[in-house]
Amino acid sequence: MIFVPKTPKYIAPKTSIGVVGLGCIGGSVASAFSKTQQYNIIGVDKDNDTLRYAFEKDIIQLGHSELEILKGCEVVFVCTPIDTVSPIINQLFRILGTSAIITDVASIKGAILDNLPEGVRFVGGHPMAGSEQGGIKAAKDHMFENAYYVITPCPNTSKEDLDYIIELVKQMQALPVIVDKKTHDITVAKISHLPHMVAYAMVNTCIDNDISKTLAAGGFRDITRIASSPSKMWLDIVALNKDNILAQLDNMIKSLSQLSHNLKNDQYDKLKEMFESARQKRDSIEKDKGGFFSLRIDVKDVPGIIAKITLLLYKKKINIKNINIENSREGEGGALVVSFENSRALETAKEIFKKKKFDIKTE
Structure with missing residues (x-):
C-alpha cells in the first residue's frame, strides 16, 4: 500500500529525506524533519498501520512498504532493528547507488561499518536518546533535543557528506559529536550496554513475589527503569557488541568482588574511599557537560501542582530545560526536579519559589 498526499503541493520544491523503519527512533527522526517544513519525508515500513498513522499525523508526506519509493532522496536514515541494518544498507545501495547518502541510528558502529558495500556513501550515526x-506512537519531534548524536564517518566519507549529516543533526536540535567506531563501541558498552545488563540482573535478583516489589522506591526504580526495554533488541545488541560488553562485565564483577571483600573484612575506610570516588565521578558528569542548573522542590502530591510551578516560571519568562517527577521521597528532600539552562535562570527561580514558601534545594 502506498500513502500519498492529497495534493501535489508538497512534492517537487523540497528536498526529500527517506526514513526506513518508523518505530520510536525512526518516527522521531521523521517528525523532527517534518516539523521544519523544509523537506518531503518519505517513510518506509512493512506495517501498513504504522504508515497510515505516520501519514495521518503528517510525520511523513509519502509512505510505502518497499525501498524503491526512496529513489530521488538526498539522504536516507536506516532506523530498523540492528540485526537488519546491514542488509537494508546493501539493498539501498543496489537501488540508489551513490545518488544518496545513507546513514543509520544503530547503537553499535563497528559491525555496521565493517560490512558496508564498496563505494557506498555512508555516514554512521547514533542518537543518544530514546525510550x-x-x-x-512513542515518537516525538523533540526526542533528540539537547541530546548528543554520535557521528561515525567512514575513511572514504567526503567532507561534503559529513557536513551535510552534521547539519541535519543540528536541525533535529541534537548535539553532533564525531567519534570513531572503536571508541564508540567501547564507550556505549560502558555507559549503555553494561547498565542494561546490571538492570536485568538487579531486577531478577531483587524482585520476588514478596513485599520487595511494593517497597521498591525511587532509587531502585531509577536504576532499573531500562530493564523494561525490548528483549529482542537487546539480544541483538549484546550479540553484536559481545566482546566489549564482556570486558565491562568483568570490570563490574571485579569491582563488586572488591566491595564484597571490604565489607566482609570490616574495611570501612576502603568502602568509604569507593563511595567517595563514585560520588565525585558522578558529580563530575554534569560539570564536564556544562550541564543544566537544577532545583529540587518538595511538593505535595495534589492535582495542579506541576501547572502551578510551571506557571510561576512562565510569568517570569524562565525556560525549563528539563523536569523530572520523583514518585518516591527515598533519600531525597524533594519530589520534583526542575532544570534550567544557566545560573541566572536558576537564581531567579529560587527567589520565586522562596517567596511562595516552597521547600527547595539546589542540585
Missing part, C-alpha cells in the same frame, strides 16, 4: 517504549 523504553517502542513504535510510532
Whole structure:
C-alpha cells in the first residue's frame, strides 16, 4: 500500500529525506524533519498501520512498504532493528547507488561499518536518546533535543557528506559529536550496554513475589527503569557488541568482588574511599557537560501542582530545560526536579519559589 498526499503541493520544491523503519527512533527522526517544513519525508515500513498513522499525523508526506519509493532522496536514515541494518544498507545501495547518502541510528558502529558495500556513501550515526517504549506512537519531534548524536564517518566519507549529516543533526536540535567506531563501541558498552545488563540482573535478583516489589522506591526504580526495554533488541545488541560488553562485565564483577571483600573484612575506610570516588565521578558528569542548573522542590502530591510551578516560571519568562517527577521521597528532600539552562535562570527561580514558601534545594 502506498500513502500519498492529497495534493501535489508538497512534492517537487523540497528536498526529500527517506526514513526506513518508523518505530520510536525512526518516527522521531521523521517528525523532527517534518516539523521544519523544509523537506518531503518519505517513510518506509512493512506495517501498513504504522504508515497510515505516520501519514495521518503528517510525520511523513509519502509512505510505502518497499525501498524503491526512496529513489530521488538526498539522504536516507536506516532506523530498523540492528540485526537488519546491514542488509537494508546493501539493498539501498543496489537501488540508489551513490545518488544518496545513507546513514543509520544503530547503537553499535563497528559491525555496521565493517560490512558496508564498496563505494557506498555512508555516514554512521547514533542518537543518544530514546525510550523504553517502542513504535510510532512513542515518537516525538523533540526526542533528540539537547541530546548528543554520535557521528561515525567512514575513511572514504567526503567532507561534503559529513557536513551535510552534521547539519541535519543540528536541525533535529541534537548535539553532533564525531567519534570513531572503536571508541564508540567501547564507550556505549560502558555507559549503555553494561547498565542494561546490571538492570536485568538487579531486577531478577531483587524482585520476588514478596513485599520487595511494593517497597521498591525511587532509587531502585531509577536504576532499573531500562530493564523494561525490548528483549529482542537487546539480544541483538549484546550479540553484536559481545566482546566489549564482556570486558565491562568483568570490570563490574571485579569491582563488586572488591566491595564484597571490604565489607566482609570490616574495611570501612576502603568502602568509604569507593563511595567517595563514585560520588565525585558522578558529580563530575554534569560539570564536564556544562550541564543544566537544577532545583529540587518538595511538593505535595495534589492535582495542579506541576501547572502551578510551571506557571510561576512562565510569568517570569524562565525556560525549563528539563523536569523530572520523583514518585518516591527515598533519600531525597524533594519530589520534583526542575532544570534550567544557566545560573541566572536558576537564581531567579529560587527567589520565586522562596517567596511562595516552597521547600527547595539546589542540585
